[in-house]
Amino acid sequence: MKFREAVTERIYELCDEHNYTPNRLAELSTVPPTTLRSLLANNVANPSAYVIYKICKTFKIELKDFFDSDLFKNLED
16 A cells, blocks of 8 residues: 555545544645645645644644554555
């Protein structure tokens, strides 16, 4: 799995855990919906740390908790 795919999967996991739709996440995190849609469609090769930070803040988790997932083990280049 590539990094951007792991980020996408992790966001979907967190949305499911918190019962948020991607649109609701965009609204609450103030990440522009177009940016979040591109990220979730794996169209962003290098997701911004600031966008991930804003998503974490919305879910009330630390950045380390975002990346503390098996999704980020054994990533491909």
